[in-house]
Amino acid sequence: MNNDITMPRSLNYIDGQWCHGGDREIPVYNPADGSQIGSIPCSDAATVDKAVKAARAGFENPEWRNLAPMAREALLHRLANLIEENAEQLAKIESLDNGKPIAFSSTLDVPLCTSWFRYFAGWCSKLSGKSLNPALQAAGSHHVYTRREPIGVVGAIVPWNFPLVLAVWKLAPALAAGCTVVIKPAELTPYSVLKLAELVDQAGFPKGVFNVVLGDGSTGQAIVDHPGVNKISFTGSTAVGKSILRSVSHDLKRVTLELGGKSPTIIMPDADMSLAIPGATQAAFVNSGQICFAGTRLFAPRKHFEQILDGVADAASSFKIGPGLDPTSMLGPVISQKQMDGIFTRIDSSVQQGASLHSGGKRIGDAGYFIEPTILVTDDNQNPAFREEFFGPVLTATPYDDLDELVALANDSSYGLAAHVYTSQLNAAHQLAAKLEAGTVWVNTQLSPDPNIPFGGFKQSGWGRENGEDVFEHYLETKSVIMSLGN
The missing domain is CATH 3.40.605.10 (Aldehyde Dehydrogenase; Chain A, domain 1)
Structure with a gap:
């Protein structure tokens, strides 16, 4: 040691x-x-x-x-x-x-x-x-x-x-x-x-x-x-x-x-791709994807879909994978053999049920629990890749054509912990933030919690809020004292 x-x-x-x-x-x-x-x-x-x-x-x-x-x-x-x-x-x-x-x-x-x-x-x-x-x-x-x-x-x-x-x-x-x-x-x-x-x-x-x-x-x-x-x-x-x-x-x-979470990352057609592509990569793969609010469902416009997927895969391939104590490592292992086995089981099940493997999907080396950053592609909202939390370095990508159906796709989950949006239009950002069923919506940024900002989930992503003033609702009881001032 x-x-x-x-x-x-x-x-x-x-x-x-x-x-x-x-x-x-x-x-x-x-x-x-x-x-x-x-x-x-x-x-x-x-x-x-x-x-x-x-x-x-x-x-x-x-x-x-x-x-x-x-x-x-x-x-x-x-x-x-x-x-x-x-x-x-x-x-x-x-x-x-x-x-x-x-x-x-x-x-x-x-x-x-x-x-x-x-x-x-x-x-x-x-x-x-x-x-x-x-x-x-x-x-x-x-x-x-x-x-x-x-x-x-x-x-x-x-x-x-x-x-x-x-x-x-x-x-x-x-x-x-x-x-x-x-x-x-x-x-x-x-x-x-x-x-x-x-x-x-x-x-x-x-x-x-x-x-x-x-x-x-x-x-x-x-x-x-x-x-x-x-x-x-x-x-x-x-x-x-x-x-x-x-x-x-x-x-x-x-x-x-x-x-848990299965948080969407939405790239709008007008997004700055030089910001959106590395942002979506980080949202999915930082900490080897072992983040409850990781952006593990990517929705990208069909006309830019292949460009975005290739960009995310290229960005992910630049992350050096290695032991945590190596100062040059950017992605470490997943936590255990059990976790690694479960991730590969879900990848295999997703592919067997129709998802396509764009990149990654393999173990790295024989020692430790290292997994390549992996991208699965599906437009089937019942596929395990779309619905299940893998809690590993796996991103599910889905193309879209219709902006009106985009919110329904993003909200089609039992989870509602977070969402990431990339757009150059302020009005689109506000409109999406209002419609997304998520406790936190990041716009043109990702994975940036703050002690003064409440954090928690909608739906099956949890009850209550961490951080900010809101958290004290859960650690304090309010007692009312009523005193008559009459004789």
Whole structure:
């Protein structure tokens, strides 16, 4: 293993202590070569119970509950500073564990985490209630106000495609609101969150405020089922999201879900092709396509169709594919053998059902889980390539003739997470943005989330919103206080 990477401990972090949990271990592999880089405990329900009780005690602890908002803000800034100071190690851990290129983990993933904590630190002192005038009572007869109170213990379940970034998307607003957290990273990619736990400890957060529980789906289920958890924040597959909803029906936990996507990229006939072609390529293939809001359905005008497809294929072929820790790599492996096998199964099924393979479609090398950027072509909206989320470097391209049918084609999906539009006409951009069934619409740009911009999905892409002021609806409860001023 790389000697210049200092790996964190492969242990749970509960109540400020590192500890084991459960009676079996889960191996963790480097997806670039399939070698084992460590193993983590598969924490059982008793370990989850220990973590939730620690989070509850941390929530009730006056050191946290009564902390002045500006003091909580200072803690978050201190954590952001520590992330910045440890940026190189965090980026290397992320690239080793997840396989993503160090060129991206060092310039995007880790810096974005710093920015997210700093942005949400500023909200600590801004989360106030309101003074209200009742509509049915005489003026001056009652004093009415609202309080915004932290929801309590948050169970955060994080996927493997952006292990650190998506953990921070949940942690930063939860902590800013005054909640406490039990977080479970994906068993495939636990180490960057464990490194973050070390930094939380160094920053001086009170014990129990931040807890990490390691394990697989059974561990996540124990968090979902625990009666001491007030809210679940989950990012992952739509199938698991639906399962979580069924599980919480017995106690009506608050839930936010950021789920799957099959997002359209629309290139209008008037688009600047020098912008649209590389943009569509990045939207589909960055992070080896392992992005929930990747632009994996391309709609291009028929008269430019071959030109666009050839341009996207040429641009994708220029991305150097290699191990994440190679500073020249632009595309890394997919996360696992299972993921790679599933992608190839979907490619084969799509071709068998009528899609044509324009380019790619092959494994690269015998070690690691590398897949060529792949383009499938179909105009059949029932083909798996059109409907299913591959979560890999696969783009489905469909030509169109009629602008009126374009929106119907783009919206023909059970998902509605995002959309990308390329056009030179401002009115067309606004009209499309209004008609597309997507939580985020990027115009002449792609894959650019921001801490101040709400993010989430329509339809089966999820419930609720991450980021921006909107996210606090999910981490705060509103309490109304009504006081009679009469004798």
